Amino acid sequence: MELQPYLFLSAITFIIGVVGVLSRRNAIIVFMSIELMLNSVNLSLVAFSAFLGDVTGQMLVFFAMTVAAAEAAIGLAIIISMFRNKQTVNIDDINIMKW
Amino acid sequence: MSALYLILNFFALAGLYLSLHAQFIAFIQILVYAGAIMVLFVFVIMLLNLGDEKKLNERFSWKKIVGAGLSFGVLMELIFVFAYSKSNLPPSQFEKATEIGTVENIGMQLFTTFLFPFEVTSVLLLAAIVGAVVLAKKKLN
Numbered sequence: 001m002e003l004q005p006y007l008f009l010s011a012i013t014f015i016i017g018v019v020g021v022l023s024r025r026n027a028i029i030v031f032m033s034i035e036l037m038l039n040s041v042n043l044s045l046v047a048f049s050a051f052l053g054d055v056t057g058q059m060l061v062f063f064a065m066t067v068a069a070a071e072a073a074i075g076l077a078i079i080i081s082m083f084r085n086k087q088t089v090n091i092d093d094i095n096i097m098k099w
Numbered sequence: 100m101s102a103l104y105l106i107l108n109f110f111a112l113a114g115l116y117l118s119l120h121a122q123f124i125a126f127i128q129i130l131v132y133a134g135a136i137m138v139l140f141v142f143v144i145m146l147l148n149l150g151d152e153k154k155l156n157e158r159f160s161w162k163k164i165v166g167a168g169l170s171f172g173v174l175m176e177l178i179f180v181f182a183y184s185k186s187n188l189p190p191s192q193f194e195k196a197t198e199i200g201t202v203e204n205i206g207m208q209l210f211t212t213f214l215f216p217f218e219v220t221s222v223l224l225l226a227a228i229v230g231a232v233v234l235a236k237k238k239l240n
Contacts, residue, residue, distance in 0.1 A: 022166035053192030070227030
């Protein structure tokens with residue numbers, strides 16, 4: 001089994017997520033990019049787990065998915081309340097915590 | 100539209116997990132990500148009713164160029180590291196992977212070695228439920 005191709009794919013999807021977070025201004029799309037980054041790290045963890053014959057990597061992926069589910073629920077709730085107050089999801093317009 | 104492509108990506112990742120003999124993770128990927136999380140995303144997109152995506156005014160700026168350039172640099176670095184790390188890797192144990200990815204083995208590990216993190220996860224999910232309900236409520240009193 002080759003480990004390298006999985007790691008390359010993981011790196012590429014991670015960077016796609018990073019570019020999405022840095023360059024898009026739509027909060028929902030930024031959020032989806034974060035999910036993409038979490039997924040790419042999961043892929044490399046599972047690849048290492050299979051390569052080394054160790055179950056720990058897959059357990060870590062399980063917990064990462066739990067955290068991602070919680071994070072998605074909270075993040076989308078924040079986006080909804082943000083949209084309710086400001087009528088926008090553009091993250092450049094939301095700067096109330098900036099000084 | 101991008102949400103649908105993200106769902107496609109999740110399904111493709113589940114296929115890759117199956118190719119790595121991680122059956123449990125593959126099923127969880129489809130159930131949790133493609134099932135639960137993306138339904139949440141699609142619902143929020145529907146509820147917000149943003150209309151035309153172009154109205155968000157995605158401006159072109161030098162910050163984005165710098166960000167994309169730096170990200171590309173990191174990508175090149177990662178690929179370089181992965182490509183030249185082949186000789187440092189321990190020998191592959193891939194024949195064992197068929198046994199470790201089964202639901203039986205994962206469940207066994209989850210309730211013995213990883214029992215404490217598993218229990219802490221339930222507290223985390225409870226906090227997330229309460230937080231989501233409080234944040235999305237109509238009015239905070």
